[in-house]
Amino acid sequence: MSLLLDENSKVVIQGFGAAGQREAIICRDYGTNVVAGVTPGKGGQEIEGFPIRNTVQEAVDEFHANVSLIFVPAPFAADAILEANSANVPVIICITENIPVQDMMRVKRVLNNSNSTLIGPNCPGIINIGAHARAGIMPIDVYMDGNVGVISRSGTLVYEAVDQLTKAGIGQSGSIGVGGDPIIGTSQAQALALLENDPNTAAIVLIGEIGGTAEQEAAEYIKTMNKPVVAFIAGATAPPGRRMGHAGAIIAGAAGTAEAKQQALRDAGATVVKNPGEIGSQMLAVLKDQGLA
Amino acid sequence: MSLLLDENSKVVIQGFGAAGQREAIICRDYGTNVVAGVTPGKGGQEIEGFPIRNTVQEAVDEFHANVSLIFVPAPFAADAILEANSANVPVIICITENIPVQDMMRVKRVLNNSNSTLIGPNCPGIINIGAHARAGIMPIDVYMDGNVGVISRSGTLVYEAVDQLTKAGIGQSGSIGVGGDPIIGTSQAQALALLENDPNTAAIVLIGEIGGTAEQEAAEYIKTMNKPVVAFIAGATAPPGRRMGHAGAIIAGAAGTAEAKQQALRDAGATVVKNPGEIGSQMLAVLKDQGLA
């Protein structure tokens, strides 16, 4: 389960409000096994055909849920992640954005001692195309079955990259949105390791952003990889010091600039795309070059 | 370094007041390498021939201290342990008693993610007789070089057991006082593992107390051991529910009674001594029985 999600995944959805319900249905229609929703106080009800429970533990005990997908509002989202962790759910995916940073700091400290893997928060989730397993909010139509994996801090840039790949005739194994916040559960480097070890993935698109040093850490890992990586850094033209939606994208020192990140990735052997419209075409060139397409 | 302390140990003493100084001198006279004392604000001074520094980090950087012995008063002792931990001191021994329990709870949580080993608090420390290495407050005269190791929650009962062994003609490899508080860094079971793996130790005296379940956990480990264990549980005649000095010794439920602990140890194969005056004589019998004396 190198993509953390496959045919055996049993998804519980925490926060079964409008968005949770809508995405639960899309996931189910796609072929994903969504076993339950959790909304405290609605335990015992059934909504849109999904059984609702008061706690994640109940969903794990009754339905053997092994993936949690979280839509809980920001003030309560850290609590929801910790609840899934305490119920030993191995994969926790948090879609929620605007979680207080100090909440995530505590969550991260607890997860350091845990066997659960957190993806996000502030992310579009994971999709495994071959397994028809979707735990996230990404549009399905743009994907095409294949062997390129996509990793991104930004949700919409996952879709954009996938769309370009599909239009270039390149299918995808799946995508992992790691999330745009300063503190996230799984780094780009860790996500790269998942895809490097995924037998269904042959090449990887990595989409970073200005701010922080996560792309430099990813570059360090890329040096050890066998699979080709095509990378794009969003925000090259952003004015310094402004918060552009992703708190992680504040330029903090020279390491946070697009130039520094692009250079680190290039030095590590990645193909760096400068024009966001050319992600698909550049991947096609790389695949042809390596005899993979 | 199965006793956590040997010829290569370089001891820094945190809290270089009257007790710290006195014990530093005894340790040095015995042959232990006491490299520095730490008292904030007295950095740069020399006291009784020991260089004083403001922080543990300085003592580590300058003198390569690898054992810390803590005499800091209770309100500041948790901070002192965390300071030694942050300076990556591999062995931290805290003599201080009456540290608030919630302080120790936080210390323990941090040490879960650390490579440092904490002994104590509220303990007499460790002595390695063969190595002439003492990081603690135990009287030296009563010890005799040999191959029985002593583990105890209570400090004075370490001395008592050692004294009885020596008078019975049985020498010691050393002793580990794990401490009498409800939250301690190294459990009796973990201390047993240290001695089970210590080539200089052939048999072990384990001294427990009423309260808690640490002796039951030790008994579980004893089941896997090759070396013989002679055990005594203090407090068999204590009235229930009174705090007799060691907070850990409050009888909490049936598991905390002397009877329950004695039974668990007996079931695990340990020789259980009922009369505290017979620890030495019973160990002699066990050693003779096993052809070790």
Add this chain to the structure above:
Amino acid sequence: MKLHEYQAKQLLASYGVPVPEGKIATTPEEAQIIAQEIGGKVVIKAQAHTGARGKAGGVKVAETPAEAFKIAEEMIGMQLVTKQTGSAGLPISAVLVEEAISIERELYLSVAIDGSMAMPVIIASQEGGMDIEEVAEQRPEAILKQYVDPACGFQGYQARALAFGLGLSGKLNRPATALIEALTKSFLETDGSIAEINPVVVTTDGRILAADAKFSIDDSALFRQKNLAELRDRSQEADKELEAQDAGIGNYIKLNGNIGCLVNGAGLAMSTLDAIKMAGGDAANFLDIGTANSPEAVVAALKIIGTDPDVEAVLVNIFGGLARTDIIAQGVIDAKNQGLIPQPTIVRLAGSNVNEGNELLDNSGLDFVRANGFAEAAQLAVSAIS
């Protein structure tokens, strides 16, 4: 340090735990006035540091203010003897006068430190009002637990898991999670060692209330819990223990035997009691002198032992580590010289500076019974009496 029920309830209420309407009364007149204010039936609860008050006559219902006066008059000034207090009982100087609540369900809730997990644990059970240790032993599945990870603190999901687990859903869920969160916060912020609400009551009119409460503060943390330290009620502690505390001796406990003990170290002190028992005797006290490094502290400790009318022999059992035996020996000599321990006195010294200590005793010209070891000391003490 233990709090009285009324103090515990005030503390809990200050954190938002709902408690029954009520006030403390130190006179029957006050009790009557409070009963009048509350109106209707009230409960009068004797305030003492003991459980099992109900069966001992320490909790009574008054139908009218006049009856409240009468009950309070009986209780205030009495010695309350419960199965936990010993035969002397504990003095009652105040009663809590509370609204009588109409109980639908009784639940159990407490917070304590789990030493082996090194975390606070919240314990809950549907079996309120019962002996929780019995429930824990016989039906462990009836006990719910949530540990508080210091890295993130107590979380909302934990309160929900407990509340749903207690069957408190629907309208009761929010008040229940709020109560659980408030209880936990009060425990963490006050360096609690135990905070227990037994029972938590669901009333017939749909309220959740802390009907009884126990609260203890970690003695080692009283230096930073000054407001709570002031709540200490010395009348609930034995005179001898107070005397010992005033002399700076932390660990003195009065027992029922006749051999007074002065020992250093809690483990050795407990074992000394064990050894006395094995030799056929009974200790009059537990006393850990700790690392007291002055003859004066030893004299003060021996004065407490020597003036105890139960004590027929004194046993000094010292194994010096940080404590130095010569200093202790000097204290024993001084006490003997001052006539504070007229009883036969058995002394066993070992450890730090033992030669100096023994020499002092030898040269004192005083009549000490000297013991060589642990068991011998206990036997000599028992022999000294019989």
Add this chain to the structure above:
Amino acid sequence: MKLHEYQAKQLLASYGVPVPEGKIATTPEEAQIIAQEIGGKVVIKAQAHTGARGKAGGVKVAETPAEAFKIAEEMIGMQLVTKQTGSAGLPISAVLVEEAISIERELYLSVAIDGSMAMPVIIASQEGGMDIEEVAEQRPEAILKQYVDPACGFQGYQARALAFGLGLSGKLNRPATALIEALTKSFLETDGSIAEINPVVVTTDGRILAADAKFSIDDSALFRQKNLAELRDRSQEADKELEAQDAGIGNYIKLNGNIGCLVNGAGLAMSTLDAIKMAGGDAANFLDIGTANSPEAVVAALKIIGTDPDVEAVLVNIFGGLARTDIIAQGVIDAKNQGLIPQPTIVRLAGSNVNEGNELLDNSGLDFVRANGFAEAAQLAVSAIS
């Protein structure tokens, strides 16, 4: 959310951080009275959400109360232009009048969140009063760091390590550790995102003071920092950004170009700016509509863009996930119909419900320029202008 210097100092002072004697003045008269009260030389500091005020004339010394009046009169009402503000500058509606302090040493101290460590970090340096990022880059050994482990909180030894590391020993050590502890506590308890004291000043008379202070609160935590949220000064934010916030659009930033952008997702929005740049144009704004799932929100966002006099073309770039393209398309149509975006409008839709969205645009009868992909959309927008 940024605080003014005077607000930051009040907050820090409430946690025990020593700050210079001073008060806020909104009129020259007040400034004069405060200067009188303080006595002697005072410093007048323009309050605006920007650094580098000194070089821009926003910090001046007044020798007398009369001079304080004069300086305050000049400052209050001005637009302060610094290298950080852009050419329009920021309005000054108040000045901080403070005692002039006599500086012996200037140090640097701040607290921020280190995302990769997932912990708050306290940063200290002997090189106070300087650009700390420059120091960090050129002489990293001059930067001291201490991370706060959430499992135990900030510890005394960390404050000591920083204080000794800053050379604050002897009599200065206690006040220094107290200041560091107070700063850290203020940051942790208020959901700080940055708390910076630059410089920390050691005065010639041996005091340690926070001579300047910056403090920002995590926007995502304002829901639980209500008192601090009230300190917000809207005058320091661009009108268009305020308008966007009032319309419920969190992420709008005014830029210098002429192509107005409406995008969903911060990453896609940043990339849209990049693509416009690559196509030879410049964006007039950054706008992330997020997951706005109503046509009204889209209309509100487009109104802000359309009424911006700088905007000569509008680019709508949507890749629907949680956001649905048909809803966005309806909003674009409504805005066009209401005359809110008279400029040439380039629309690129993809993702969720894209067919429905495109159908709506097709059937609207309105004159949208349709783009198939990302790069094409940017090129069409640039072409629409030139």
